[in-house]
Amino acid sequence: MIDVTVAMHRGMVVWPGDPPFSDELWNDLGEGFEATMRRLSLSTHTGTHLDAPSHVIAEGGGVDSVPLSYLVGPVAVVDTGHVRCITQEDLERLLPDEVPPRILFKTRNSHRRLIDEPCFIEDFVALDPSAAQWLVNHGIKVVGIDYYSVDVFHSSGYPAHCILLQSGVAVIEAVRLVDVKPGVYRLIALPLKLLGMDGSPLRVILENLEKD
Amino acid sequence: MIDVTVAMHRGMVVWPGDPPFSDELWNDLGEGFEATMRRLSLSTHTGTHLDAPSHVIAEGGGVDSVPLSYLVGPVAVVDTGHVRCITQEDLERLLPDEVPPRILFKTRNSHRRLIDEPCFIEDFVALDPSAAQWLVNHGIKVVGIDYYSVDVFHSSGYPAHCILLQSGVAVIEAVRLVDVKPGVYRLIALPLKLLGMDGSPLRVILENLEKD
Numbered sequence: 001m002i003d004v005t006v007a008m009h010r011g012m013v014v015w016p017g018d019p020p021f022s023d024e025l026w027n028d029l030g031e032g033f034e035a036t037m038r039r040l041s042l043s044t045h046t047g048t049h050l051d052a053p054s055h056v057i058a059e060g061g062g063v064d065s066v067p068l069s070y071l072v073g074p075v076a077v078v079d080t081g082h083v084r085c086i087t088q089e090d091l092e093r094l095l096p097d098e099v100p101p102r103i104l105f106k107t108r109n110s111h112r113r114l115i116d117e118p119c120f121i122e123d124f125v126a127l128d129p130s131a132a133q134w135l136v137n138h139g140i141k142v143v144g145i146d147y148y149s150v151d152v153f154h155s156s157g158y159p160a161h162c163i164l165l166q167s168g169v170a171v172i173e174a175v176r177l178v179d180v181k182p183g184v185y186r187l188i189a190l191p192l193k194l195l196g197m198d199g200s201p202l203r204v205i206l207e208n209l210e211k212d
Numbered sequence: 213m214i215d216v217t218v219a220m221h222r223g224m225v226v227w228p229g230d231p232p233f234s235d236e237l238w239n240d241l242g243e244g245f246e247a248t249m250r251r252l253s254l255s256t257h258t259g260t261h262l263d264a265p266s267h268v269i270a271e272g273g274g275v276d277s278v279p280l281s282y283l284v285g286p287v288a289v290v291d292t293g294h295v296r297c298i299t300q301e302d303l304e305r306l307l308p309d310e311v312p313p314r315i316l317f318k319t320r321n322s323h324r325r326l327i328d329e330p331c332f333i334e335d336f337v338a339l340d341p342s343a344a345q346w347l348v349n350h351g352i353k354v355v356g357i358d359y360y361s362v363d364v365f366h367s368s369g370y371p372a373h374c375i376l377l378q379s380g381v382a383v384i385e386a387v388r389l390v391d392v393k394p395g396v397y398r399l400i401a402l403p404l405k406l407l408g409m410d411g412s413p414l415r416v417i418l419e420n421l422e423k424d
């Protein structure tokens with residue numbers, strides 16, 4: 001069982017302009033309370049997270065509209081090597097004929113360990129709209145990537161997001177694939193049960209298939 | 213696959229005195245932003261949640277100290293019928309000789325559907341300290357219950373919590389078992405990866421074992 005989730009803590013990297021992750025002690029054992037409890041404040045897109053259709057589509061569904069059956073099942077971790085922006089041609093070259101229904105892209109971002117950097121990095125690898133369309137055309141249910149967006153940083157209008165989410169593909173961002181070998185696993189990706197929200201942090205683990 | 217998680221939304225029930233769950237639009241597609249994003253504010257013990265040792269034990273570990281291997285695996289859903297406070301004697305009577313390592317208690321709380329009530333209910337069923345000690349003595353890894361505490365409401369010092377958490381048992385509260393038949397399932401309970409926190413909301417699903 002491999003945990004591919006980014007740890008959440010004060011000072012963690014968030015998308016530029018998003019609210020920071022913060023926590024405050026609400027009740028504290030050290031101050032005579034019978035139990036310690038904290039209040040958290042965070043964006044719906046903190047750390048490893050799921051994008052809901054409503055993130056970029058007016059009238060789109062919330063995270064609770066993404067079927068759990070999409071988020072649990074066989075997944076391929078695909079290494080895209082030194083590709084700088086993943087295109088349709090890259091997918092045709094890299095993916096096997098039998099494309100699994102869930103794909104996590106281990107890109108140059110992981111080779112550079114961007115996810116472990118203390119600051120946000122803008123020149124991350126993401127999906128060209130042609131790749132997003134190809135994934136939709138091939139019936140992919142889940143697309144994950146190893147930094148904070150499936151669109152490149154200076155995109156306009158989030159085209160890859162729109163193509164994927166409009167078609168009901170579940171999008172998982174900031175998956176920590178640094179230590180994961182390419183291959184097929186069982187994905188278990190569980191978001192919070194947030195009604196009508198545009199995204200949710202989630203916990204993502206990969207199970208070795210033979211272990212089951 | 214059965215989702216046994218309480219839905220999270222504004223106005224949801226929280227423990228008396230805890231901060232409410234709230235969300236606010238931070239960026240809104242409807243106001244010209246390219247994507248909608250919210251800021252959430254919630255306690256570490258909102259909805260279906262995991263208690264960390266540090267919740268009631270000074271120097272106790274955070275939620276990240278609870279092994280994921282505890283939170284994924286075979287679990288028994290045990291119906292305690294109309295018992296008002298679960299004692300050691302109840303466990304000896306109700307549990308089979310071969311006790312599974314994870315137990316979710318479906319109590320009178322579920323028969324009364326307390327988890328679906330719009331207000332907090334104080335007279336919920338929980339564990340007598342003798343039951344907590346029995347579970348520790350029998351090597352149980354995970355104990356879940358179908359309302360917001362493993363201790364009765366008017367307990368002093370959270371004795372069941374202390375016994376379980378001091379011994380490294382993972383405690384899951386507010387599991388929605390209303391629609392679940394007693395029996396053995398595969399538990400998948402994934403908290404957020406919150407470093408050093410006293411608790412975390414989590415998503416809990418039960419898989420039918422034969423399906424795997």
